[in-house]
Amino acid sequence: MGRAFEYRRAAKEKRWDKMSKVFPKLAKSITMAAKDGGPDPESNAKLRTAILNAKAENMPKDNIDSAIKRASGKEADINEMNYEGKGPHGALIFIECASDNTNRTVANLKAYFNKSDGQIVQTGSLEFLFDRKTVIEFKKIEDMEMDEIELELIDAGLEELEVVEENVFVYGGFTSFGTLTSAVEKLGIEVTKASAQRIPNNPQEFTEEQMVDIEKLLDKIEDDEDVQAVYTNIA
Numbered sequence: 001m002g003r004a005f006e007y008r009r010a011a012k013e014k015r016w017d018k019m020s021k022v023f024p025k026l027a028k029s030i031t032m033a034a035k036d037g038g039p040d041p042e043s044n045a046k047l048r049t050a051i052l053n054a055k056a057e058n059m060p061k062d063n064i065d066s067a068i069k070r071a072s073g074k075e076a077d078i079n080e081m082n083y084e085g086k087g088p089h090g091a092l093i094f095i096e097c098a099s100d101n102t103n104r105t106v107a108n109l110k111a112y113f114n115k116s117d118g119q120i121v122q123t124g125s126l127e128f129l130f131d132r133k134t135v136i137e138f139k140k141i142e143d144m145e146m147d148e149i150e151l152e153l154i155d156a157g158l159e160e161l162e163v164v165e166e167n168v169f170v171y172g173g174f175t176s177f178g179t180l181t182s183a184v185e186k187l188g189i190e191v192t193k194a195s196a197q198r199i200p201n202n203p204q205e206f207t208e209e210q211m212v213d214i215e216k217l218l219d220k221i222e223d224d225e226d227v228q229a230v231y232t233n234i235a
Contacts, residue, residue: 022057023059027059084123095230097228098226099226134177135196136170149189199231
């Protein structure tokens with residue numbers, strides 16, 4: 001699960017390497033988290049994680065503070081929704097959105113799929129093909145004892161711990177997000193990123209030629225201002 005997931009994540013982050021698009025998405029996450037659980041990150045784990053992820057992308061503190069303040073205003077009228085679709089060559093795509101205009105969002109997504117010989121499918125058609133997982137990332141420090149860390153996190157919902165070069169990835173069930181994140185922090189470990197991901201339970205291989213078509217569609221989807229996250233069944 002780990003290496004395939006990280007390959008897709010790295011590819012996604014490369015496409016998202018545009019501050020003008022990344023920051024608004026991060027700001028929406030912060031605003032929604034503050035709206036749901038309050039503006040204090042100490043008592044709002046979801047907000048604390050959203051801020052953490054924003055800092056990981058070098059989002060300025062002023063932008064973060066502004067996003068939190070927007071939670072109490074009209075700009076906080078943002079709805080979360082998911083869309084599912086079939087892309088070129090049978091690629092399955094699950095899209096998480098946050099929008100203040102759902103008609104605009106769905107119209108844009110339909111246009112992207114139609115121009116790529118794909119289609120939006122009925123909500124719920126593909127969701128069961130993805131497992132929701134907690135994914136926490138932190139840097140491996142020289143004196144870290146991975147076996148001890150793993151034992152400490154098992155009771156908090158740890159399912160898998162993977163070391164990839166200088167990074168450590170902690171995987172757990174979706175419902176363990178809060179407890180697992182808190183458990184890592186209590187160990188004095190500085191979390192780099194934390195998120196709830198959708199991992200394909202039956203990833204598929206595609207040829208390089210097929211990936212060109214699929215990536216073109218993914219680029220269009222991920223560049224959309226209303227799209228927060230995109231998951232596929234690509235191995």
